[in-house]
Amino acid sequence: MEEEASDAESPILAEVTAAGGDETLKGMTKFSAPELDALWALVEPAVTIAWTQGRGRKPSISGKDALFVTLTVLKHFDTWQKHAIDFNIGMSTLEKMVHRVIRTIEPVQYPQMVKRVTMANQVESGNAFRNYPHAHYATDIKFQPAYRPSGRFTEQKVYFSAKHKIYGFKIECSVAPPGLAVDVSDHSPGSCSDVTMMLDRLTVHRQMLRKDDTSGPEMGGEPPQFPDIYP
Known part of the structure; x- marks a missing residue:
């Protein structure tokens, strides 16, 4: 029943x-x-x-x-x-x-x-990057096509990507091995440059990459210019 x-x-x-x-x-x-x-x-x-x-x-x-x-x-x-x-x-x-x-x-x-992925988790599980063992995650910009928005041309054009030649949105996504998304930004109009999106989110990345007593072991050979964060 x-x-x-x-x-x-x-x-x-x-x-x-x-x-x-x-x-x-x-x-x-x-x-x-x-x-x-x-x-x-x-x-x-x-x-x-x-x-x-x-x-x-x-x-x-x-x-x-x-x-x-x-x-x-x-x-x-x-x-x-x-x-x-x-x-x-x-x-x-x-x-x-x-x-x-x-x-x-x-x-x-x-x-x-959702559980935060720490550097300790990555090292202990053998999921650190092979060529960049001190890196916590990799970040890239993803373009998502969309319909042409309604409204005036001045409102529409901010969603047009000169690179892709279509309208759409962009998001910044960070992925840790073996393929787990650990951070995704809010969407931005398609005309926004990749560099601008990344620079606008530097504060977020500095917070996510900050080292603390439990975030991970000292692995040796870490770049000296980043004493407080994972590069």
Whole structure:
């Protein structure tokens, strides 16, 4: 009876699971059914409140289905139109729903599931950079294409990248071996230069790279010009 009730409350997820089982679910979200259930148990109270508050029309898609759809969008990151067709949801509705889910679950997940990667962790687990063993992480700028924004030309042009010849956004992302993102910036317009973005976030990096008594062992051969931070 409990499984039938769950299926009725999450018809999109139930249909996918019935059609392809756990393998299809993992292919779409990278989560198995037990893992998705565990994640849902963590965020269910927050999502339920967000989905039931207010006086307007209640969402036609359940909270758990919304979480499943959001995980699928985040994994495949196709166009909103493509995902809207796949799930038979209006494109505008889908976009608003995904953003709402992310805003709702991020404050719940971050403190419980995100653990700071320290230099000690990297050295002890053998994940230090091979050629740069004293480096904590690598940083680069990622360009994300987007639709041409509405509004006046002067407002649109700041999102145009002369390098990529299209409109979009940029983010700065820092990754530690073996491929774990340890920091992601807010997005900037596509016209913003990579150097400007990095210079604007120097304070963030100095804080993240600061050495303390527990951050890591003395490895020897460290560059003398950086006594207080990892280079």
